[in-house]
Amino acid sequence: MKVLVVGSGGREHALCRALARDPRVDALVCAPGNAGTAELAEPRPLDVADPDAVADLADKVGADLTVIGPEVPLVAGAADEVRARGLPVFGPSAAAARLEGSKAFAKGVMRAAGVPTAAARDHTEVEPALADLDEFGPPYVVKYDGLAAGKGVTVTEDREAAVAAVRASLRGPDDRVVLEEYLDGPEVSLFAIVTESGAVLPLLPAQDHKRVGDGDTGPNTGGMGAYTPLPWASHGLSAEIVATVIRPTVDEMARRGTPFTGLLYAGLALTTRGPRVVEFNVRFGDPEVQAILALLTTPLTDVLSGRRAPVWRSGAAISVVVAAPGYPAAPRLGDPIRGLAAAGALTGVDVLHAGTRRDADGQVVSSGGRVLSVTAIGSNLESARGSAYEAVSRISLAGAHYRTDIGDPSRMRHAADVHRADTAPGEDPTRPKKKE
Incomplete structure (x- = not known):
C-alpha cells in the first residue's frame, strides 16, 4: 500500500x-x-x-x-x-478536532462527560479575565484558547507575567483566554487510537518535558524530550485513564453527533486528588511519539486501522530534542548540522529530523526551532538514556542546546513519591479529596 x-x-x-x-x-x-x-x-x-x-x-x-x-x-x-x-x-x-482547536470547547466536553480536570473559566475581555486571576491565585495558569504550536500556555508565580499573558491572548476581536487552577504532580501523556467503531486502543504512557531548561526551568516549548514506559507509574494507570478520561470523552463526542476517530492525546497531571486532564490534543504528540513508536512491534498500519492492538518490545525508549540557538523565543536558522551519520551509527539510535532541510549544496541545515529528536532504545531506561546522550554528543550544531535531565533517575524518584501519595488504599482516584 x-x-x-x-x-x-x-x-x-x-x-x-x-x-x-x-x-x-x-x-x-x-x-x-x-x-x-x-x-x-x-x-x-x-x-x-x-x-x-x-x-x-x-x-x-x-x-x-x-x-x-x-x-x-x-x-x-x-x-x-x-x-x-x-x-x-x-x-x-x-468538528471533533475542536478538542484541541479550542481549550474552552474541550473544557465543556469534559464537564459534560464528567472527566476530571482543572477548574477553569474562559473570557473574551481583558478586565473580567484579570479580575479572575486572583481568584485562581498563584501559580497562575493562562492559556490562549486556540492553536499556539505548544507555546500558548503561561504558568507563573508572577502576577505581572500572568497579566501580560492575558493581554497577549486577547489582542483580537475573536480571541479567548482560559484561566485554570494550577495542577500539581508529575505530568503524563497517554495516546489512544480511536477507531470508527468507537474502540479505544491505548498506547504506552510517556512523560514529556515542556520547559526549555533542566529542572523544568524557563519558558514552555513544543517539548524538549520524552521517555517511555514510566517505571514509577502504577500498573493500572493506563486502564484508569481510559476509563475515566478517554472513554467518557469519546462517548460524549458521539452523543453530540461529532464522533471522534483518530488519535486522542490526553495530557494529564497526576495530582494529589488523582489524574486530572491538562489538555487534549488530536494528533500524536511530539516528542513522545518518537519514543513510543520506537518500541512498537505491531505494523503501524494495523494499529492505526484498529485491526490489531499494539504489541511492544521490552525495554525502554527516550527522545532528546536538540534545539536551535534562541529557541523558543527567536531560533536562529540555517546553521549546518554535522555528525548525523556518527550519531545514527550507534546501536538502537534513530536520529529523527524535526526542523531540517538541505541547502543548495546538499548539506543538512537547521530550518526550525526544534532541529532533531535523538531517539534511543535500550534494555532499560538507563541504557537507552546513555545511548541517546552519547548520540547527542556526536552531533555538531553551532549554539545548539538540549536538556540533560530527560529520564533522569532523581526526577523519576520524585515522580514516584508523588504518584504513590496520590491515592490512599481503597480511595476513588477520580474524586477530589475532602478538605480537613
Whole structure:
C-alpha cells in the first residue's frame, strides 16, 4: 500500500520510520517533509493548512492511507476533505478536532462527560479575565484558547507575567483566554487510537518535558524530550485513564453527533486528588511519539486501522530534542548540522529530523526551532538514556542546546513519591479529596 504522511516535523519522521518498517507499506510520500523524511519517503511540496491541497495530493499520489500529523490541517478540516474524496485517512473531522482547536470547547466536553480536570473559566475581555486571576491565585495558569504550536500556555508565580499573558491572548476581536487552577504532580501523556467503531486502543504512557531548561526551568516549548514506559507509574494507570478520561470523552463526542476517530492525546497531571486532564490534543504528540513508536512491534498500519492492538518490545525508549540557538523565543536558522551519520551509527539510535532541510549544496541545515529528536532504545531506561546522550554528543550544531535531565533517575524518584501519595488504599482516584 502507498501511505501519504502530512507534515514536516519530528513526529512525521517518526511516523515515516515506523511505516517504512511495516510490511504492508511499499511506498511512502511525506509532504512537505524534511531532510530526514526524504531518506525514507518521496517529498512533495504542500501547504498543510489548505485542506483542499491535502486532499488533492492524496488523490494525485493515489494514497491508500493518508496520515495527517500536525494539528493545523486537522482543525482546518483536511481529514474531512480527504474523506469526501472517498480516500482512507487517519485523523478526526474538523468538528471533533475542536478538542484541541479550542481549550474552552474541550473544557465543556469534559464537564459534560464528567472527566476530571482543572477548574477553569474562559473570557473574551481583558478586565473580567484579570479580575479572575486572583481568584485562581498563584501559580497562575493562562492559556490562549486556540492553536499556539505548544507555546500558548503561561504558568507563573508572577502576577505581572500572568497579566501580560492575558493581554497577549486577547489582542483580537475573536480571541479567548482560559484561566485554570494550577495542577500539581508529575505530568503524563497517554495516546489512544480511536477507531470508527468507537474502540479505544491505548498506547504506552510517556512523560514529556515542556520547559526549555533542566529542572523544568524557563519558558514552555513544543517539548524538549520524552521517555517511555514510566517505571514509577502504577500498573493500572493506563486502564484508569481510559476509563475515566478517554472513554467518557469519546462517548460524549458521539452523543453530540461529532464522533471522534483518530488519535486522542490526553495530557494529564497526576495530582494529589488523582489524574486530572491538562489538555487534549488530536494528533500524536511530539516528542513522545518518537519514543513510543520506537518500541512498537505491531505494523503501524494495523494499529492505526484498529485491526490489531499494539504489541511492544521490552525495554525502554527516550527522545532528546536538540534545539536551535534562541529557541523558543527567536531560533536562529540555517546553521549546518554535522555528525548525523556518527550519531545514527550507534546501536538502537534513530536520529529523527524535526526542523531540517538541505541547502543548495546538499548539506543538512537547521530550518526550525526544534532541529532533531535523538531517539534511543535500550534494555532499560538507563541504557537507552546513555545511548541517546552519547548520540547527542556526536552531533555538531553551532549554539545548539538540549536538556540533560530527560529520564533522569532523581526526577523519576520524585515522580514516584508523588504518584504513590496520590491515592490512599481503597480511595476513588477520580474524586477530589475532602478538605480537613
